[in-house]
Amino acid sequence: MNFLEIIEKGGISMYPLLLLSILSISTILERLLFWSRVVFKEKKIFNRIMEAAERNWDLVGKIAQEHINHPLGNFVYSPFRLSNPDPDMFHLALESAAEEQLARMRKGDKLLEAIIALSPLLGLFGTVWGLIQALSSIKISDLGTADSSGVTLGIGESLISTAVGLLVAIISLSFYRLFQAFWSNQIRILRRMGSRLEVMYRDRWMRSGSEESEGIIPGDDEYSFINIKPPMTNDQ
Template identity: 60%
Template sequence: MNIQEIMTKGGVAMWPLLILSVLALSTIIERSIFWIRFLLKEGKILNRVLETAARNWDAAPKVAKENSKHPMGSFLYGPLRLDNPDPEVFHLALESSADDELALMRRGDKVLEAVIALSPLLGLLGTVLGLITSLGNIQISDLGTSSTTGVTLGIGEALISTATGLIVAIISLTFYRIFQSLWSNQVRIFRKAGSELEVIYRQRWSDSEVNPSAFSGNTPSKFTDTFDQ
């Protein structure tokens, strides 16, 4: 059967399933492109910002701002743009920036969750409606005769919507789990990157109490290649 025949034989439930499949496909493509681009640049940006912060703190905000279109750069730029804040304020800025970027990374999750939940139900609904139509035309006197031959075919066609709904849900669930895994890994990386940046800042803050020029000094980097990917 071609697509047109499947849509026709599957019944009215096939149309909302088609809409859900289009939504799921567009979300999967958009999120896949996002994660590919994100992961290709993340390590380079993170290493560059941390290395610059360790060597010359005053230059770190500029480097982070140049990469602020990337979620990692935007996350690090959040606290770096502050003017010599208290360490506690710096920590809060890190957390707030991380929350914002991690929330944006989950864009599209609600769409996939809705598709995963609704697709099997719509498929089942289509099957039930098809069975009602097929069985509604049978009379007791027709049982065991050739009159019931079409009923078997009708039941088979009614199951098309269930199969379609399950396929859409399975594909959506697969990519949903992949995206969730990537997001969970980013939570760990953001936490580690934020901790290392905060350590650098707190060390600078402590040094500034003894030497006010410490914030503009140069020190060797300890973070090169920490997140090379």
């Protein structure tokens, strides 16, 4: 059977199943394109940002801004949008950006979940409807005769919708689990990067404050960084 014959013989539930399959394929392709951009670049961006944080903090914001369209770059650049953030504000900015990026990564998940749940049910409905139509025309006197062969054929055709529904659900579920694995991995990466950056930022903030309290004005040495002012001491 070709595609049109499958649609015709599958019954009335084949049309909503066809719509769900189109939605599933379009969502999967869009997510594959999104995750390919995220996964293939994340290691390079991660290494560049962490190397800059260890050697020259001033470059962290610039590197993150260069990759503002990538979740990692957008995540790291969020606190650099603030003016003179203290460590607590730095943490809140990273936390807010992480929630935003993780929500963006889950785009399309609800649609795939609905397709996974509805496809088998629609397939089963098509099969039950086909059985009703096939068995409604059978007579007791026709059993075992040539007249009952059409009923047998009708029952076989009614199972097409169940097979199609299961196929759509299986494909959608496979990619849904794949995207969930990518999402879980991004949580670990954002948590790891955010924790390390917070520790470095807090350390530099405290060192800058102690140097100014001793009358030393930080310059361009390894402890200075952009747009950060130490907290005022009691003597000031």
